[in-house]
Amino acid sequence: MASREYQGQTVEVDAEGFLEDSSQWTRDIARGIAEEVGIGELNEKHWQVIEFCRKDAEAKGDAPGLRRISKLSGVNMKELYKLFPKGPGKLAARVSGLKKPHSCI
Amino acid sequence: MKHLVVIGGGTAGTLVANQLIDRLPADWALTVLDPEPTHLYQPGLLFLPFGAQDEARMVRPREKTFKRGILWLREGVEEIDTAGRRIILSHQEPIPYDLLVLATGSRICPEETEGLLGQAWQKSIFDFYTLEGAQKLRAALKDFEGGRLVVNVVEMPIKCPVAPLEFLFLADAYFTRRGIRDRVELVYATPLDGAFTKPVASHLLGSMLEEKGIRVESEFNAGSVDGEAKVLQSWDERKIPFDLLVTVPTHKGAHFIEAAGLGDELAFVATEPATLKAKEHDNVFVLGDATDLPSSKAGSVAHFQGSVVTENLLRAIHGRSLTEGFDGHSNCFIESGFGKAMLIDFNYDVEPLPGKFPWPVVGPMQLLKETRLNHWGKLAFRWVYWNALLPGRSLPISHRMSMAGKYKPEFVLP
Ligand SMILES: Cc1cc2nc3c(=O)[nH]c(=O)nc-3n(C[C@H](O)[C@H](O)[C@H](O)COP(=O)(O)OP(=O)(O)OC[C@H]3O[C@@H](n4cnc5c(N)ncnc54)[C@H](O)[C@@H]3O)c2cc1C
Numbered sequence: 001m002a003s004r005e006y007q008g009q010t011v012e013v014d015a016e017g018f019l020e021d022s023s024q025w026t027r028d029i030a031r032g033i034a035e036e037v038g039i040g041e042l043n044e045k046h047w048q049v050i051e052f053c054r055k056d057a058e059a060k061g062d063a064p065g066l067r068r069i070s071k072l073s074g075v076n077m078k079e080l081y082k083l084f085p086k087g088p089g090k091l092a093a094r095v096s097g098l099k100k101p102h103s104c105i
Numbered sequence: 106m107k108h109l110v111v112i113g114g115g116t117a118g119t120l121v122a123n124q125l126i127d128r129l130p131a132d133w134a135l136t137v138l139d140p141e142p143t144h145l146y147q148p149g150l151l152f153l154p155f156g157a158q159d160e161a162r163m164v165r166p167r168e169k170t171f172k173r174g175i176l177w178l179r180e181g182v183e184e185i186d187t188a189g190r191r192i193i194l195s196h197q198e199p200i201p202y203d204l205l206v207l208a209t210g211s212r213i214c215p216e217e218t219e220g221l222l223g224q225a226w227q228k229s230i231f232d233f234y235t236l237e238g239a240q241k242l243r244a245a246l247k248d249f250e251g252g253r254l255v256v257n258v259v260e261m262p263i264k265c266p267v268a269p270l271e272f273l274f275l276a277d278a279y280f281t282r283r284g285i286r287d288r289v290e291l292v293y294a295t296p297l298d299g300a301f302t303k304p305v306a307s308h309l310l311g312s313m314l315e316e317k318g319i320r321v322e323s324e325f326n327a328g329s330v331d332g333e334a335k336v337l338q339s340w341d342e343r344k345i346p347f348d349l350l351v352t353v354p355t356h357k358g359a360h361f362i363e364a365a366g367l368g369d370e371l372a373f374v375a376t377e378p379a380t381l382k383a384k385e386h387d388n389v390f391v392l393g394d395a396t397d398l399p400s401s402k403a404g405s406v407a408h409f410q411g412s413v414v415t416e417n418l419l420r421a422i423h424g425r426s427l428t429e430g431f432d433g434h435s436n437c438f439i440e441s442g443f444g445k446a447m448l449i450d451f452n453y454d455v456e457p458l459p460g461k462f463p464w465p466v467v468g469p470m471q472l473l474k475e476t477r478l479n480h481w482g483k484l485a486f487r488w489v490y491w492n493a494l495l496p497g498r499s500l501p502i503s504h505r506m507s508m509a510g511k512y513k514p515e516f517v518l519p
Pocket of ligand 1 (some may be wrong): 112113115116117118138139140141146148149150151180181182183207209210211233234235264268313324347359360361392393394395402403405406436437438455503
Protein backbone atom coordinates (compact mmCIF):
# COMPACT_ATOMS: atom_id res chain seq x y z
CA MET A 1 0.00 0.00 0.00
CA ALA A 2 1.30 3.44 -0.87
CA SER A 3 0.90 6.65 1.03
CA ARG A 4 0.76 10.19 -0.26
CA GLU A 5 1.04 13.60 1.23
CA TYR A 6 -1.44 16.32 0.41
CA GLN A 7 -1.10 19.72 2.02
CA GLY A 8 0.94 18.30 4.86
CA GLN A 9 -1.44 15.41 5.57
CA THR A 10 -0.35 11.82 4.88
CA VAL A 11 -2.99 9.38 3.63
CA GLU A 12 -2.97 5.78 2.44
CA VAL A 13 -3.93 5.25 -1.22
CA ASP A 14 -4.41 2.16 -3.39
CA ALA A 15 -2.42 1.34 -6.53
CA GLU A 16 -4.49 3.77 -8.58
CA GLY A 17 -4.35 6.62 -6.10
CA PHE A 18 -7.83 6.20 -4.56
CA LEU A 19 -7.97 6.95 -0.82
CA GLU A 20 -8.04 3.78 1.29
CA ASP A 21 -10.03 5.42 4.07
CA SER A 22 -12.59 7.93 2.91
CA SER A 23 -13.00 9.33 6.42
CA GLN A 24 -9.49 10.81 6.15
CA TRP A 25 -10.72 13.05 3.32
CA THR A 26 -10.67 16.81 3.73
CA ARG A 27 -11.34 19.64 1.28
CA ASP A 28 -7.60 20.30 1.24
CA ILE A 29 -6.92 16.73 0.19
CA ALA A 30 -9.48 17.17 -2.61
CA ARG A 31 -7.57 20.24 -3.77
CA GLY A 32 -4.31 18.30 -3.64
CA ILE A 33 -5.66 15.39 -5.68
CA ALA A 34 -7.24 17.77 -8.20
CA GLU A 35 -3.85 19.39 -8.67
CA GLU A 36 -2.15 16.01 -9.04
CA VAL A 37 -4.53 14.66 -11.69
CA GLY A 38 -4.46 17.85 -13.71
CA ILE A 39 -7.91 19.25 -12.94
CA GLY A 40 -6.37 22.37 -11.41
CA GLU A 41 -8.34 24.76 -9.25
CA LEU A 42 -11.70 23.43 -8.04
CA ASN A 43 -14.66 25.69 -8.82
CA GLU A 44 -18.23 25.80 -7.52
CA LYS A 45 -19.46 23.17 -9.99
CA HIS A 46 -16.65 20.82 -9.00
CA TRP A 47 -17.71 21.14 -5.37
CA GLN A 48 -21.33 20.50 -6.30
CA VAL A 49 -20.28 17.20 -7.85
CA ILE A 50 -17.94 16.30 -5.00
CA GLU A 51 -20.59 17.00 -2.38
CA PHE A 52 -23.11 14.89 -4.26
CA CYS A 53 -20.62 12.01 -4.58
CA ARG A 54 -19.76 12.02 -0.89
CA LYS A 55 -23.40 12.22 0.23
CA ASP A 56 -24.44 9.49 -2.18
CA ALA A 57 -21.58 7.21 -1.15
CA GLU A 58 -22.50 7.68 2.48
CA ALA A 59 -26.09 6.69 1.78
CA LYS A 60 -25.35 3.84 -0.64
CA GLY A 61 -21.99 2.55 0.52
CA ASP A 62 -20.34 2.90 -2.90
CA ALA A 63 -19.09 5.73 -5.05
CA PRO A 64 -21.75 6.70 -7.61
CA GLY A 65 -21.06 5.85 -11.25
CA LEU A 66 -20.93 8.49 -13.94
CA ARG A 67 -24.48 7.89 -15.12
CA ARG A 68 -25.79 8.32 -11.62
CA ILE A 69 -23.80 11.52 -11.10
CA SER A 70 -25.09 13.02 -14.33
CA LYS A 71 -28.66 12.10 -13.44
CA LEU A 72 -28.74 13.25 -9.84
CA SER A 73 -26.04 15.83 -9.11
CA GLY A 74 -27.54 18.59 -11.23
CA VAL A 75 -24.46 18.66 -13.46
CA ASN A 76 -24.99 17.08 -16.87
CA MET A 77 -22.74 14.71 -18.79
CA LYS A 78 -21.24 17.34 -21.09
CA GLU A 79 -20.31 19.58 -18.17
CA LEU A 80 -18.92 16.65 -16.21
CA TYR A 81 -16.47 15.98 -19.02
CA LYS A 82 -15.39 19.61 -18.96
CA LEU A 83 -14.95 19.60 -15.18
CA PHE A 84 -13.23 16.22 -14.88
CA PRO A 85 -11.65 15.65 -18.28
CA LYS A 86 -11.34 12.13 -19.75
CA GLY A 87 -12.75 10.01 -16.94
CA PRO A 88 -15.24 12.04 -14.88
CA GLY A 89 -16.64 9.00 -13.03
CA LYS A 90 -13.24 7.89 -11.88
CA LEU A 91 -11.82 11.34 -11.26
CA ALA A 92 -14.83 12.62 -9.34
CA ALA A 93 -14.62 9.59 -7.05
CA ARG A 94 -10.90 10.02 -6.55
CA VAL A 95 -11.11 13.71 -5.74
CA SER A 96 -14.03 12.96 -3.41
CA GLY A 97 -11.86 10.50 -1.50
CA LEU A 98 -13.95 7.48 -2.50
CA LYS A 99 -13.10 4.06 -3.95
CA LYS A 100 -13.16 3.53 -7.71
CA PRO A 101 -16.86 3.26 -8.65
CA HIS A 102 -18.09 -0.24 -9.42
CA SER A 103 -19.25 0.75 -12.86
CA CYS A 104 -15.59 1.29 -13.79
CA ILE A 105 -14.55 -2.19 -12.72
CA MET B 106 -50.08 -24.17 -1.45
CA LYS B 107 -47.09 -21.80 -1.34
CA HIS B 108 -45.64 -20.22 -4.45
CA LEU B 109 -42.11 -19.79 -5.59
CA VAL B 110 -42.02 -17.69 -8.74
CA VAL B 111 -39.00 -17.22 -10.99
CA ILE B 112 -39.17 -14.25 -13.35
CA GLY B 113 -37.04 -14.87 -16.44
CA GLY B 114 -36.37 -18.29 -17.95
CA GLY B 115 -32.93 -17.58 -19.41
CA THR B 116 -29.69 -19.15 -18.24
CA ALA B 117 -30.05 -18.20 -14.57
CA GLY B 118 -33.79 -18.71 -14.07
CA THR B 119 -33.82 -22.06 -15.84
CA LEU B 120 -30.91 -23.57 -13.95
CA VAL B 121 -32.25 -22.47 -10.58
CA ALA B 122 -35.72 -23.84 -11.34
CA ASN B 123 -34.22 -27.15 -12.46
CA GLN B 124 -32.01 -27.40 -9.36
CA LEU B 125 -34.90 -26.62 -7.04
CA ILE B 126 -37.79 -28.64 -8.35
CA ASP B 127 -36.67 -31.96 -6.84
CA ARG B 128 -35.83 -30.39 -3.49
CA LEU B 129 -38.95 -28.30 -2.84
CA PRO B 130 -41.30 -29.38 -0.03
CA ALA B 131 -44.55 -30.92 -1.30
CA ASP B 132 -46.64 -27.88 -0.44
CA TRP B 133 -44.63 -25.56 -2.68
CA ALA B 134 -45.33 -24.89 -6.39
CA LEU B 135 -42.74 -23.53 -8.80
CA THR B 136 -43.65 -21.25 -11.69
CA VAL B 137 -41.32 -19.65 -14.26
CA LEU B 138 -42.48 -16.57 -16.18
CA ASP B 139 -40.94 -15.71 -19.55
CA PRO B 140 -42.70 -14.33 -22.65
CA GLU B 141 -40.15 -15.65 -25.16
CA PRO B 142 -41.02 -19.02 -26.73
CA THR B 143 -37.40 -20.04 -27.32
CA HIS B 144 -34.21 -20.18 -25.26
CA LEU B 145 -31.18 -18.69 -27.04
CA TYR B 146 -27.62 -19.88 -26.36
CA GLN B 147 -26.08 -16.40 -26.34
CA PRO B 148 -22.36 -17.33 -26.42
CA GLY B 149 -22.98 -18.65 -29.94
CA LEU B 150 -23.77 -15.12 -31.13
CA LEU B 151 -20.06 -14.32 -31.18
CA PHE B 152 -19.40 -16.72 -34.04
CA LEU B 153 -22.33 -15.88 -36.33
CA PRO B 154 -20.87 -12.64 -37.76
CA PHE B 155 -17.85 -14.60 -39.00
CA GLY B 156 -19.85 -17.07 -41.03
CA ALA B 157 -21.02 -19.68 -38.53
CA GLN B 158 -24.46 -20.95 -39.49
CA ASP B 159 -25.43 -22.86 -36.37
CA GLU B 160 -28.57 -20.94 -35.42
CA ALA B 161 -30.43 -24.24 -35.30
CA ARG B 162 -28.18 -25.46 -32.48
CA MET B 163 -28.36 -22.15 -30.65
CA VAL B 164 -32.07 -22.14 -29.93
CA ARG B 165 -34.38 -24.59 -28.20
CA PRO B 166 -38.09 -24.44 -27.50
CA ARG B 167 -38.31 -23.15 -23.95
CA GLU B 168 -40.67 -25.87 -22.72
CA LYS B 169 -37.94 -28.45 -23.42
CA THR B 170 -35.52 -26.72 -21.05
CA PHE B 171 -37.52 -27.31 -17.87
CA LYS B 172 -37.75 -30.45 -15.74
CA ARG B 173 -41.12 -32.02 -14.97
CA GLY B 174 -43.07 -30.29 -12.25
CA ILE B 175 -42.06 -26.78 -13.29
CA LEU B 176 -44.87 -24.67 -14.65
CA TRP B 177 -43.76 -22.26 -17.36
CA LEU B 178 -46.16 -19.44 -18.17
CA ARG B 179 -45.47 -17.68 -21.44
CA GLU B 180 -46.02 -14.28 -19.90
CA GLY B 181 -44.12 -11.07 -19.49
CA VAL B 182 -44.13 -9.30 -16.15
CA GLU B 183 -45.44 -5.74 -16.25
CA GLU B 184 -45.18 -4.79 -12.60
CA ILE B 185 -44.40 -6.18 -9.18
CA ASP B 186 -46.40 -5.22 -6.13
CA THR B 187 -43.86 -6.08 -3.44
CA ALA B 188 -46.11 -4.92 -0.60
CA GLY B 189 -48.99 -7.13 -1.75
CA ARG B 190 -46.65 -9.91 -2.97
CA ARG B 191 -48.32 -10.00 -6.37
CA ILE B 192 -46.98 -10.06 -9.90
CA ILE B 193 -48.88 -8.19 -12.57
CA LEU B 194 -48.71 -9.93 -15.95
CA SER B 195 -49.19 -8.75 -19.53
CA HIS B 196 -52.25 -10.88 -20.29
CA GLN B 197 -53.48 -13.00 -17.40
CA GLU B 198 -54.65 -12.19 -13.88
CA PRO B 199 -51.98 -11.21 -11.33
CA ILE B 200 -50.32 -14.11 -9.52
CA PRO B 201 -49.27 -14.20 -5.85
CA TYR B 202 -45.84 -15.23 -4.59
CA ASP B 203 -44.26 -16.21 -1.30
CA LEU B 204 -40.71 -16.28 -2.60
CA LEU B 205 -39.51 -14.53 -5.72
CA VAL B 206 -36.44 -14.96 -7.91
CA LEU B 207 -35.47 -12.17 -10.30
CA ALA B 208 -33.56 -13.60 -13.25
CA THR B 209 -34.56 -11.15 -15.94
CA GLY B 210 -31.06 -10.64 -17.37
CA SER B 211 -30.00 -7.52 -19.21
CA ARG B 212 -31.01 -6.02 -22.54
CA ILE B 213 -29.22 -3.71 -24.92
CA CYS B 214 -30.52 -0.14 -25.24
CA PRO B 215 -29.11 1.48 -28.39
CA GLU B 216 -31.71 4.24 -27.96
CA GLU B 217 -29.61 5.54 -25.05
CA THR B 218 -26.94 6.88 -27.42
CA GLU B 219 -27.82 9.80 -29.64
CA GLY B 220 -27.76 8.87 -33.32
CA LEU B 221 -27.19 5.14 -32.91
CA LEU B 222 -30.65 4.12 -34.09
CA GLY B 223 -30.70 6.50 -37.07
CA GLN B 224 -30.64 5.80 -40.81
CA ALA B 225 -27.38 3.90 -40.57
CA TRP B 226 -28.65 1.33 -38.03
CA GLN B 227 -28.11 -2.15 -39.47
CA LYS B 228 -26.62 -0.57 -42.62
CA SER B 229 -23.23 0.57 -41.35
CA ILE B 230 -23.92 0.23 -37.61
CA PHE B 231 -24.57 -3.19 -36.07
CA ASP B 232 -24.76 -5.02 -32.76
CA PHE B 233 -24.01 -8.71 -32.24
CA TYR B 234 -25.71 -9.12 -28.85
CA THR B 235 -29.04 -10.07 -30.44
CA LEU B 236 -29.75 -12.87 -32.90
CA GLU B 237 -31.05 -10.46 -35.51
CA GLY B 238 -28.08 -8.13 -35.04
CA ALA B 239 -25.52 -10.92 -35.36
CA GLN B 240 -27.19 -12.27 -38.51
CA LYS B 241 -27.33 -8.85 -40.19
CA LEU B 242 -23.71 -8.24 -39.25
CA ARG B 243 -22.75 -11.55 -40.85
CA ALA B 244 -24.17 -10.33 -44.16
CA ALA B 245 -22.44 -6.96 -43.83
CA LEU B 246 -19.05 -8.49 -43.00
CA LYS B 247 -19.32 -10.78 -46.01
CA ASP B 248 -19.60 -7.74 -48.27
CA PHE B 249 -16.93 -5.76 -46.43
CA GLU B 250 -13.91 -5.29 -48.70
CA GLY B 251 -11.82 -2.97 -46.56
CA GLY B 252 -11.85 0.18 -44.46
CA ARG B 253 -12.04 0.97 -40.78
CA LEU B 254 -14.03 -1.32 -38.53
CA VAL B 255 -14.62 0.14 -35.08
CA VAL B 256 -15.85 -1.89 -32.11
CA ASN B 257 -17.28 0.34 -29.40
CA VAL B 258 -18.43 -0.47 -25.89
CA VAL B 259 -20.72 2.42 -25.01
CA GLU B 260 -20.64 2.02 -21.23
CA MET B 261 -20.08 -0.57 -18.52
CA PRO B 262 -21.42 -2.90 -17.32
CA ILE B 263 -22.05 -5.15 -20.31
CA LYS B 264 -22.67 -8.87 -20.38
CA CYS B 265 -19.70 -11.02 -21.20
CA PRO B 266 -17.16 -8.17 -20.89
CA VAL B 267 -14.62 -10.10 -22.97
CA ALA B 268 -16.95 -10.59 -25.97
CA PRO B 269 -15.92 -7.31 -27.69
CA LEU B 270 -12.25 -8.35 -27.47
CA GLU B 271 -13.05 -11.81 -28.78
CA PHE B 272 -14.94 -10.15 -31.62
CA LEU B 273 -11.80 -8.20 -32.57
CA PHE B 274 -9.52 -11.26 -32.35
CA LEU B 275 -11.93 -13.20 -34.54
CA ALA B 276 -12.22 -10.28 -36.97
CA ASP B 277 -8.44 -10.23 -37.32
CA ALA B 278 -8.43 -13.95 -38.12
CA TYR B 279 -11.45 -13.63 -40.44
CA PHE B 280 -9.96 -10.87 -42.60
CA THR B 281 -6.60 -12.66 -42.64
CA ARG B 282 -8.35 -15.78 -43.92
CA ARG B 283 -10.06 -13.72 -46.62
CA GLY B 284 -6.68 -12.26 -47.63
CA ILE B 285 -7.73 -8.64 -47.00
CA ARG B 286 -6.36 -8.04 -43.51
CA ASP B 287 -4.00 -5.34 -44.87
CA ARG B 288 -7.00 -3.40 -46.15
CA VAL B 289 -8.87 -3.45 -42.83
CA GLU B 290 -8.10 -1.20 -39.91
CA LEU B 291 -9.39 -2.56 -36.60
CA VAL B 292 -10.09 -0.13 -33.74
CA TYR B 293 -11.34 -0.86 -30.21
CA ALA B 294 -12.97 2.15 -28.51
CA THR B 295 -13.60 1.38 -24.85
CA PRO B 296 -14.59 3.40 -21.78
CA LEU B 297 -12.08 1.37 -19.73
CA ASP B 298 -8.52 2.54 -19.25
CA GLY B 299 -7.18 -0.64 -20.84
CA ALA B 300 -8.20 -3.83 -22.62
CA PHE B 301 -9.96 -5.38 -19.64
CA THR B 302 -11.25 -4.54 -16.18
CA LYS B 303 -8.51 -6.28 -14.15
CA PRO B 304 -4.76 -5.44 -14.30
CA VAL B 305 -2.95 -8.73 -15.12
CA ALA B 306 -5.48 -9.81 -17.74
CA SER B 307 -5.68 -6.29 -19.10
CA HIS B 308 -1.90 -6.24 -19.58
CA LEU B 309 -1.84 -9.57 -21.42
CA LEU B 310 -4.90 -8.84 -23.54
CA GLY B 311 -3.50 -5.40 -24.32
CA SER B 312 -0.30 -6.91 -25.73
CA MET B 313 -2.34 -9.38 -27.77
CA LEU B 314 -4.32 -6.53 -29.31
CA GLU B 315 -1.08 -4.77 -30.13
CA GLU B 316 0.47 -7.87 -31.71
CA LYS B 317 -2.58 -8.30 -33.90
CA GLY B 318 -2.41 -4.67 -35.01
CA ILE B 319 -5.64 -3.63 -33.30
CA ARG B 320 -5.64 -0.01 -32.13
CA VAL B 321 -7.14 0.73 -28.72
CA GLU B 322 -8.85 4.05 -27.95
CA SER B 323 -9.14 3.83 -24.17
CA GLU B 324 -11.25 5.94 -21.83
CA PHE B 325 -13.51 6.62 -24.78
CA ASN B 326 -17.04 7.35 -23.55
CA ALA B 327 -19.32 7.42 -26.57
CA GLY B 328 -21.66 10.40 -26.51
CA SER B 329 -23.15 10.36 -30.00
CA VAL B 330 -22.97 8.86 -33.45
CA ASP B 331 -23.36 10.62 -36.77
CA GLY B 332 -24.53 7.83 -39.03
CA GLU B 333 -24.46 9.86 -42.20
CA ALA B 334 -20.94 11.21 -41.75
CA LYS B 335 -19.94 7.87 -40.17
CA VAL B 336 -18.32 9.37 -37.11
CA LEU B 337 -18.41 8.16 -33.53
CA GLN B 338 -17.91 10.95 -31.00
CA SER B 339 -17.06 10.82 -27.30
CA TRP B 340 -18.35 13.13 -24.56
CA ASP B 341 -14.95 14.80 -24.47
CA GLU B 342 -15.29 15.38 -28.22
CA ARG B 343 -12.81 12.90 -29.60
CA LYS B 344 -13.95 11.72 -33.05
CA ILE B 345 -13.47 8.28 -34.60
CA PRO B 346 -14.53 7.93 -38.25
CA PHE B 347 -15.68 4.44 -39.26
CA ASP B 348 -16.78 2.47 -42.28
CA LEU B 349 -18.42 -0.18 -40.13
CA LEU B 350 -19.36 0.36 -36.49
CA VAL B 351 -19.96 -2.64 -34.25
CA THR B 352 -21.58 -1.28 -31.13
CA VAL B 353 -22.08 -2.88 -27.75
CA PRO B 354 -24.80 -0.52 -26.53
CA THR B 355 -25.74 0.47 -22.98
CA HIS B 356 -27.19 -2.46 -21.03
CA LYS B 357 -30.17 -2.19 -18.70
CA GLY B 358 -32.29 -4.49 -16.59
CA ALA B 359 -35.98 -5.25 -17.24
CA HIS B 360 -38.50 -2.40 -17.59
CA PHE B 361 -40.58 -3.38 -14.56
CA ILE B 362 -37.50 -3.20 -12.31
CA GLU B 363 -37.06 0.41 -13.30
CA ALA B 364 -40.75 1.13 -12.71
CA ALA B 365 -40.88 -0.65 -9.34
CA GLY B 366 -37.88 1.34 -8.11
CA LEU B 367 -36.10 -1.95 -7.38
CA GLY B 368 -33.03 -1.03 -9.36
CA ASP B 369 -30.27 1.53 -9.89
CA GLU B 370 -30.03 4.02 -12.79
CA LEU B 371 -29.63 1.09 -15.19
CA ALA B 372 -32.40 -0.98 -13.59
CA PHE B 373 -30.02 -3.53 -12.11
CA VAL B 374 -31.32 -4.84 -8.80
CA ALA B 375 -29.57 -3.90 -5.55
CA THR B 376 -28.32 -7.31 -4.38
CA GLU B 377 -26.40 -8.50 -1.31
CA PRO B 378 -23.02 -9.66 -2.70
CA ALA B 379 -22.67 -12.93 -0.74
CA THR B 380 -26.24 -14.13 -0.04
CA LEU B 381 -27.75 -12.87 -3.35
CA LYS B 382 -30.86 -11.64 -1.53
CA ALA B 383 -32.36 -8.40 -2.81
CA LYS B 384 -31.16 -5.65 -0.48
CA GLU B 385 -34.63 -4.16 -0.01
CA HIS B 386 -36.72 -7.32 0.30
CA ASP B 387 -36.37 -10.44 2.42
CA ASN B 388 -38.32 -12.76 0.16
CA VAL B 389 -36.67 -11.80 -3.12
CA PHE B 390 -33.45 -13.29 -4.53
CA VAL B 391 -31.55 -12.12 -7.59
CA LEU B 392 -29.04 -13.77 -9.89
CA GLY B 393 -27.52 -13.62 -13.35
CA ASP B 394 -27.20 -10.42 -15.34
CA ALA B 395 -30.04 -8.77 -13.39
CA THR B 396 -27.95 -7.98 -10.27
CA ASP B 397 -26.02 -4.78 -9.63
CA LEU B 398 -23.01 -6.79 -8.42
CA PRO B 399 -19.49 -6.21 -9.73
CA SER B 400 -19.15 -9.87 -10.74
CA SER B 401 -19.12 -10.44 -14.53
CA LYS B 402 -22.42 -10.75 -16.33
CA ALA B 403 -21.77 -14.23 -17.71
CA GLY B 404 -23.44 -17.61 -17.95
CA SER B 405 -20.74 -19.19 -15.80
CA VAL B 406 -21.43 -16.64 -13.07
CA ALA B 407 -25.16 -17.34 -13.26
CA HIS B 408 -24.22 -20.99 -12.72
CA PHE B 409 -22.05 -20.32 -9.64
CA GLN B 410 -24.69 -17.98 -8.23
CA GLY B 411 -27.34 -20.63 -8.93
CA SER B 412 -25.90 -23.01 -6.33
CA VAL B 413 -26.04 -20.28 -3.70
CA VAL B 414 -29.53 -19.05 -4.60
CA THR B 415 -30.91 -22.60 -4.61
CA GLU B 416 -29.44 -23.23 -1.17
CA ASN B 417 -30.73 -19.92 0.20
CA LEU B 418 -34.25 -20.39 -1.18
CA LEU B 419 -34.41 -23.74 0.61
CA ARG B 420 -33.07 -22.14 3.78
CA ALA B 421 -35.67 -19.36 3.51
CA ILE B 422 -38.41 -21.97 3.08
CA HIS B 423 -37.23 -23.85 6.16
CA GLY B 424 -36.72 -20.66 8.16
CA ARG B 425 -32.96 -21.07 8.50
CA SER B 426 -30.32 -18.34 8.20
CA LEU B 427 -28.84 -17.66 4.77
CA THR B 428 -25.42 -18.79 3.55
CA GLU B 429 -22.98 -16.12 2.42
CA GLY B 430 -21.78 -18.47 -0.25
CA PHE B 431 -21.09 -16.31 -3.30
CA ASP B 432 -17.56 -14.91 -3.67
CA GLY B 433 -17.94 -13.33 -7.13
CA HIS B 434 -16.51 -16.38 -8.91
CA SER B 435 -16.33 -15.84 -12.69
CA ASN B 436 -14.82 -18.13 -15.26
CA CYS B 437 -14.73 -17.62 -18.99
CA PHE B 438 -13.05 -18.62 -22.18
CA ILE B 439 -11.66 -15.89 -24.39
CA GLU B 440 -11.61 -16.87 -28.04
CA SER B 441 -8.43 -15.42 -29.51
CA GLY B 442 -8.69 -16.43 -33.18
CA PHE B 443 -6.89 -19.01 -35.36
CA GLY B 444 -8.34 -21.92 -33.38
CA LYS B 445 -7.05 -20.85 -29.99
CA ALA B 446 -8.57 -19.51 -26.81
CA MET B 447 -7.62 -18.42 -23.31
CA LEU B 448 -9.35 -19.13 -20.03
CA ILE B 449 -9.73 -16.75 -17.09
CA ASP B 450 -10.93 -17.50 -13.56
CA PHE B 451 -11.43 -14.84 -10.89
CA ASN B 452 -13.68 -13.48 -8.12
CA TYR B 453 -14.57 -10.27 -6.24
CA ASP B 454 -11.10 -10.07 -4.66
CA VAL B 455 -8.71 -12.06 -6.81
CA GLU B 456 -8.05 -10.99 -10.39
CA PRO B 457 -7.51 -13.49 -13.25
CA LEU B 458 -4.09 -15.12 -12.84
CA PRO B 459 -2.10 -17.56 -14.94
CA GLY B 460 -1.88 -21.24 -13.96
CA LYS B 461 -3.58 -24.61 -14.47
CA PHE B 462 -7.31 -25.31 -14.29
CA PRO B 463 -9.39 -26.86 -12.77
CA TRP B 464 -6.71 -29.02 -11.11
CA PRO B 465 -3.15 -27.91 -10.20
CA VAL B 466 -0.31 -29.34 -12.34
CA VAL B 467 -2.48 -31.59 -14.51
CA GLY B 468 -4.86 -28.86 -15.67
CA PRO B 469 -5.71 -29.78 -18.36
CA MET B 470 -6.78 -26.21 -19.13
CA GLN B 471 -4.22 -23.39 -18.97
CA LEU B 472 -5.26 -20.08 -17.49
CA LEU B 473 -4.48 -16.78 -19.22
CA LYS B 474 -2.68 -18.55 -22.01
CA GLU B 475 -3.68 -19.16 -25.63
CA THR B 476 -4.08 -22.86 -26.35
CA ARG B 477 -6.01 -25.08 -28.75
CA LEU B 478 -7.47 -27.06 -25.88
CA ASN B 479 -9.04 -23.90 -24.46
CA HIS B 480 -10.63 -23.30 -27.86
CA TRP B 481 -12.11 -26.80 -27.80
CA GLY B 482 -13.26 -26.05 -24.28
CA LYS B 483 -15.06 -22.97 -25.54
CA LEU B 484 -16.78 -24.94 -28.29
CA ALA B 485 -17.65 -27.75 -25.87
CA PHE B 486 -19.28 -25.18 -23.62
CA ARG B 487 -22.38 -25.32 -25.81
CA TRP B 488 -22.80 -29.01 -25.06
CA VAL B 489 -22.14 -28.40 -21.38
CA TYR B 490 -24.65 -25.53 -21.44
CA TRP B 491 -27.58 -27.56 -22.80
CA ASN B 492 -26.76 -30.84 -21.09
CA ALA B 493 -25.33 -29.96 -17.68
CA LEU B 494 -25.59 -26.27 -16.85
CA LEU B 495 -29.24 -25.61 -17.75
CA PRO B 496 -30.52 -28.92 -16.33
CA GLY B 497 -28.89 -27.85 -13.06
CA ARG B 498 -26.36 -30.70 -12.85
CA SER B 499 -23.17 -30.09 -10.91
CA LEU B 500 -19.97 -29.37 -12.86
CA PRO B 501 -16.41 -30.22 -11.76
CA ILE B 502 -15.87 -26.58 -10.79
CA SER B 503 -16.80 -25.28 -7.35
CA HIS B 504 -19.00 -22.22 -7.06
CA ARG B 505 -16.25 -20.78 -4.83
CA MET B 506 -13.06 -19.78 -6.61
CA SER B 507 -9.93 -21.80 -5.86
CA MET B 508 -6.33 -20.53 -5.78
CA ALA B 509 -4.89 -24.00 -6.40
CA GLY B 510 -2.61 -24.12 -9.43
CA LYS B 511 -2.45 -20.35 -9.87
CA TYR B 512 0.53 -18.04 -9.57
CA LYS B 513 1.28 -14.31 -9.70
CA PRO B 514 3.17 -13.44 -12.87
CA GLU B 515 6.56 -11.80 -12.58
CA PHE B 516 6.20 -9.03 -15.10
CA VAL B 517 5.79 -5.60 -13.61
CA LEU B 518 2.61 -3.80 -14.41
CA PRO B 519 3.01 -0.32 -15.82
C1 LIG C 1 -22.41 -12.26 -27.60
C2 LIG C 1 -22.44 -12.89 -26.25
C3 LIG C 1 -21.48 -13.81 -25.90
C4 LIG C 1 -21.48 -14.40 -24.64
N1 LIG C 1 -20.52 -15.33 -24.34
C5 LIG C 1 -20.51 -15.93 -23.12
C6 LIG C 1 -19.55 -16.92 -22.81
O1 LIG C 1 -18.70 -17.29 -23.63
N2 LIG C 1 -19.57 -17.49 -21.57
C7 LIG C 1 -20.50 -17.12 -20.63
O2 LIG C 1 -20.48 -17.65 -19.53
N3 LIG C 1 -21.44 -16.18 -20.91
C8 LIG C 1 -21.47 -15.58 -22.13
N4 LIG C 1 -22.43 -14.63 -22.43
C9 LIG C 1 -23.30 -14.11 -21.35
C10 LIG C 1 -24.48 -15.00 -21.01
O3 LIG C 1 -25.21 -15.35 -22.14
C11 LIG C 1 -25.36 -14.27 -20.02
O4 LIG C 1 -24.59 -13.73 -18.99
C12 LIG C 1 -26.40 -15.20 -19.40
O5 LIG C 1 -27.28 -15.64 -20.39
C13 LIG C 1 -27.16 -14.49 -18.28
O6 LIG C 1 -28.22 -15.24 -17.84
P1 LIG C 1 -29.55 -14.56 -17.29
O7 LIG C 1 -30.48 -15.66 -16.99
O8 LIG C 1 -29.19 -13.59 -16.23
O9 LIG C 1 -30.10 -13.70 -18.51
P2 LIG C 1 -30.73 -14.27 -19.88
O10 LIG C 1 -30.18 -15.61 -20.19
O11 LIG C 1 -30.54 -13.19 -20.88
O12 LIG C 1 -32.26 -14.46 -19.54
C14 LIG C 1 -33.13 -13.41 -19.13
C15 LIG C 1 -34.55 -13.88 -19.42
O13 LIG C 1 -35.46 -13.00 -18.78
C16 LIG C 1 -36.59 -12.85 -19.62
N5 LIG C 1 -37.26 -11.60 -19.27
C17 LIG C 1 -36.80 -10.33 -19.44
N6 LIG C 1 -37.72 -9.44 -19.05
C18 LIG C 1 -38.79 -10.16 -18.60
C19 LIG C 1 -40.06 -9.81 -18.07
N7 LIG C 1 -40.43 -8.53 -17.90
N8 LIG C 1 -40.91 -10.80 -17.71
C20 LIG C 1 -40.56 -12.11 -17.84
N9 LIG C 1 -39.37 -12.49 -18.36
C21 LIG C 1 -38.50 -11.53 -18.73
C22 LIG C 1 -36.00 -12.83 -21.02
O14 LIG C 1 -36.99 -13.19 -21.99
C23 LIG C 1 -34.90 -13.87 -20.91
O15 LIG C 1 -35.30 -15.15 -21.32
C24 LIG C 1 -22.48 -14.04 -23.70
C25 LIG C 1 -23.45 -13.13 -24.05
C26 LIG C 1 -23.46 -12.55 -25.31
C27 LIG C 1 -24.54 -11.57 -25.66
